[in-house]
Amino acid sequence: MTKRIVILGGGTGGTLTANRLRKAISPHEAEIVVIDQNNQHIYQPGLLFIPFGMATLEEIVRPRSRQLHSGIEFRETAIDHVDIQADQVYLSDGSSLGYDVLIIGTGAVLQPEETEGLVGPGWMKNVFTFYDPEGAVALHQALDAFTGGRVAVNVVDMPIKCPVAPLEFCFLADWYFHERGIRDKVDLIYVTPLDGAFTKPVASKALGQLLSQKSIEVITEYNTGQVDEEKGRLISYDGREVPYDIAVMIPAHGGSPYIGRSEGLGDELNFLPTDKHTLQTTVKPNIFALGDAAGVPTSKAGSVSHFEGEIIVENVTRFLSGKSLDASFDGHSNCFIESGFHKALLIDFDYDTEPLPGHYPTEVGMPLLKESHLNHLGKLMFQSFYWHSLLPGRDIPGIGSSMPTHGKHFEALEHS
Amino acid sequence: MPTVTYAGTDVVVNDEGFFENPEAWTPDMAPEIAQNLGIDTLTDRHWQVINFMRQEYLAKGTAPSVRALGKTSGVEVKELYQLFPKGPAKLAAMIAGIPKPIGCI
Numbered sequence: 001m002t003k004r005i006v007i008l009g010g011g012t013g014g015t016l017t018a019n020r021l022r023k024a025i026s027p028h029e030a031e032i033v034v035i036d037q038n039n040q041h042i043y044q045p046g047l048l049f050i051p052f053g054m055a056t057l058e059e060i061v062r063p064r065s066r067q068l069h070s071g072i073e074f075r076e077t078a079i080d081h082v083d084i085q086a087d088q089v090y091l092s093d094g095s096s097l098g099y100d101v102l103i104i105g106t107g108a109v110l111q112p113e114e115t116e117g118l119v120g121p122g123w124m125k126n127v128f129t130f131y132d133p134e135g136a137v138a139l140h141q142a143l144d145a146f147t148g149g150r151v152a153v154n155v156v157d158m159p160i161k162c163p164v165a166p167l168e169f170c171f172l173a174d175w176y177f178h179e180r181g182i183r184d185k186v187d188l189i190y191v192t193p194l195d196g197a198f199t200k201p202v203a204s205k206a207l208g209q210l211l212s213q214k215s216i217e218v219i220t221e222y223n224t225g226q227v228d229e230e231k232g233r234l235i236s237y238d239g240r241e242v243p244y245d246i247a248v249m250i251p252a253h254g255g256s257p258y259i260g261r262s263e264g265l266g267d268e269l270n271f272l273p274t275d276k277h278t279l280q281t282t283v284k285p286n287i288f289a290l291g292d293a294a295g296v297p298t299s300k301a302g303s304v305s306h307f308e309g310e311i312i313v314e315n316v317t318r319f320l321s322g323k324s325l326d327a328s329f330d331g332h333s334n335c336f337i338e339s340g341f342h343k344a345l346l347i348d349f350d351y352d353t354e355p356l357p358g359h360y361p362t363e364v365g366m367p368l369l370k371e372s373h374l375n376h377l378g379k380l381m382f383q384s385f386y387w388h389s390l391l392p393g394r395d396i397p398g399i400g401s402s403m404p405t406h407g408k409h410f411e412a413l414e415h416s
Numbered sequence: 417m418p419t420v421t422y423a424g425t426d427v428v429v430n431d432e433g434f435f436e437n438p439e440a441w442t443p444d445m446a447p448e449i450a451q452n453l454g455i456d457t458l459t460d461r462h463w464q465v466i467n468f469m470r471q472e473y474l475a476k477g478t479a480p481s482v483r484a485l486g487k488t489s490g491v492e493v494k495e496l497y498q499l500f501p502k503g504p505a506k507l508a509a510m511i512a513g514i515p516k517p518i519g520c521i
Contacts (some may be wrong), residue, residue, distance in 0.1 A: 114483075157483050221503065223482065225494070237497035252483060268480075268487045297478075 003030040003320060006089055006099035008079060009256075010036035010064035012044075012391070013291030013305035014105035019069045020313040020393035027071050030320065033097065035089070037078040039064050042133065043383055044302065048165055048338065050136035051143055052176045057133050060383070067391045079106070082262040084284050101286050101316055104272055106259070108161055108292040108300055112251040115156055115224055122229030127247040130169065131161065142246060143176065148185030149245030154234055155192050156224045157252045158199075161292055161300045164347070166190070166250050167197060167207055168338045174214045175340030188216045191234060191242055195220050200354035202412050203347055206369050210339060253300070255293055271295035276351065277327035279312045286319070288312055298331035298351060306390055307332040307401040332403040334360065336379035344375035350403040358408040361398055365407060422448045427513075434509065434516050438473065441513025449511045455500070458511075462499050465491055469505075470512040479509050479517040 005021060007014045018034050025032075046060030065074040078092035082102065090096045110131055112118045118127070128139040151173060155166050170190050177183040190197075190211060196204035197211055197218065211218055225237040227247065234242040255270030264283055267273055272289035273282045276296040281287045289295075290312050291305035298304055311329045318325055331351030338344045346366050347355035359365040366375055389396060417428050417436060422445035428436040433452075435441055446466060450458050458466070468489040473479045482505045486493035496504035505517045 158481070223497070223503070225497070237494070238501055268484050 002028060003100040004098065005030050005032045005101045005103065005316065006097055007032065007034045007103045007105060008036075008082075008089070009105035009107060009291075009293070010034045010041065010068070010074065011105060011107055011291065011305075012302045013107075013293075013309060014103070015041070015064065015067045015391050016306065016309045016393045017103060017105065017290065017312055018072050019067075019391065020309055021316060022069050022071050023393065024313055024317050025320070030100070031073065032071070033073045033075060034064075034068060035075045035077060035079060035091070035097075036064055037076070037092075039074075039076050041067055043386055044161070045165075045379075045386075046383065047130055047133065047136045048168055048172070050133075051128075051130050051139040051169075052172055053140060053144070054172075057137060061133075062387065067387070069392070079256070079258040080261065081258055082265055084262065084264055084287065087286065099286075101288065101319060103312065103316065104259075104281075104287065104289040104293050105291045105305070106256040106293050108159075108253040108271075109256055110251045111254050112249065114252045114254075115249075116226040117229055118156075118227045118249060118251065120227065120229040122227075122232070122247070126232070126245065127227065127229060127249060129249050129251055131165075131250060139246075139248065143173075146186075146246060148182055150187045150189065150243060151246045151248065152189045152191055152234060152242055152244035153248045153250075154222075154224055154242075155194075155250045157193060159300055160250050160253050162302075162335065163199065163299055164207075164335055164337045166192075166248075167211070169248060170211065170216050171214065171337075171339045174216060178340075188214075189219060189242060189244075190216055191219045191222045191224075193221065193223050198355075200349070202357070203355040203369060206345075206357075207337070210371075214340075253292075259293075267295055269295075275327075276331065277329050278315055278325040279308055279329055280315065280319075280325060288316060288319075296329075296331065299333045299335070301333055301335055302386075302390075303335055304331075304333045309393070310401045328402070330402050332401060336375055336382065338376065338379060339371050342373055342376050343371040344379050345369055345371055346375045346378065348403060348408075353403060353405070353408070354413075356408045356410060356412050360407060361404045363407045368408070432510075432516065435513040438470075438514045441470075445513065446511050449513075453502070453507055453510065455507070455511075459499075461491060461495070462508075462511075465489055465496065465499060465504065465508045466512045469508045470514055473509075473512070473514040479505065479512075479514055481505055481517055 041064040043060040049055035080090040129135040197207035198204040226235040259266035259270040274289045274294040290308040292300040315325045334348040349355045357369040427440045500507040
């Protein structure tokens with residue numbers, strides 16, 4: 001009998017998994033249904049460039065349905081809840097759908113309402129987020145009209161999607177104001193709950209130096225308790241105030257709300273408790289999770305979804321034929337970090353290895369943890385690669401899902 | 417690794433002061449650790465958070481973040497900061513003898 005694989009979410013992880021599964025499993029064995037609440041697939045790394053006029057929304061959005069190969073059904077509807085006991089997904093259009101295997105790739109949502117005062121009188125006027133399309137576009141208009149003052153970039157809480165994006169925003173803002181000839185009239189302040197620029201020591205040191213070189217002030221261990229939008233200041237739980245003229249907020253993140261409505265499915269932040277090596281959830285054996293939705297201890301980033309996709313396809317295939325799962329996901333993540341002035345850094349890491357200097361994927365590859373023009377070109381080229389190779393699920397020679405150790409300078413750990 | 421003495425017993429901690437071996441912890445060590453961190457008296461509300469952190473760690477292998485604590489421990493985030501001013505998750509984990517919460521990747 002034909003089985004049914006239901007994939008919740010038609011973003012990076014859901015799309016590339018559907019396409020890879022369609023190649024791995026014949027339509028006679030299993031039908032594949034992808035469900036998403038809308039038909040707009042956003043190339044999320046592109047959101048960073050919109051506030052600076054370096055990209056437009058039209059350039060980074062395409063129909064989700066068009067990214068899925070033939071033989072995959074796409075249904076555009078929101079999800080009401082999942083009944084994990086009955087293996088049924090209940091949809092907002094009133095219908096329901098049974099599944100043999102459920103793959104959850106519904107990502108993370110922004111929760112600005114969790115911070116007192118954030119969605120207040122200043123929201124979308126001089127308080128923005130570039131983590132959604134509307135905010136990125138509105139911030140572009142505000143930056144264009146800005147003639148000087150204090151710009152505070154504030155990460156409210158971890159985890160967030162793409163933990164380096166707020167740093168990239170600072171670097172690009174430095175460049176943008178420099179190009180406009182008003183850099184000396186702008187104070188740039190990076191306000192973070194972490195104890196440094198990044199979560200891991202070697203990269204934190206390198207990125208901290210870069211912030212300092214660019215005269216970007218850093219305020220650490222700052223837990224935002226309130227945004228006072230009448231007076232234009234951030235207030236931390238321990239009473240420290242940061243005045244701003246423009247606040248660029250990265251709100252708290254959580255999993256999709258339907259997960260909270262589904263009994264026994266998610267954790268307290270609506271992420272999925274997931275085995276970090278097999279990507280099978282610990283709530284039920286026929287439910288798998290990947291990407292930002294999965295509660296695994298690596299970055300919430302597109303590259304992670306990409307590397308996870310290969311393993312989840314293998315494991316869903318094994319699960320359907322009653323075989324034991326492959327526990328090989330290593331938490332591999334990599335990302336370009338735009339640093340302005342046509343340069344970028346690249347970092348590459350996994351569960352056990354923090355981002356180190358060296359080259360990727362081998363000694364003769366792209367420089368790691370170091371500014372270069374080559375990395376900037378890599379970042380720009382990546383969008384085309386995303387639509388034409390990554391989402392269709394093509395294998396890329398030399399880029400495997402496991403983190404390469406060749407080319408990394410492990411001795412940097414001793415000097416950190 | 418540094419060794420420190422709490423409640424008359426030597427324990428190994430890491431450079432930041434977190435227990436290397438959570439099994440080495442006993443409840444009578446908590447008030448001394450707290451005092452080193454500037455918390456003079458542990459109230460019932462402190463203990464609710466400390467016990468909750470430890471239970472969560474023993475059950476799941478990781479300790480909750482501040483936001484997760486606010487949603488699940490029965491003590492809201494604002495009060496958590498009143499109880500543990502310099503960072504509730506970090507301080508409560510240290511007093512509870514468990515590793516630093518890894519909520520931040």
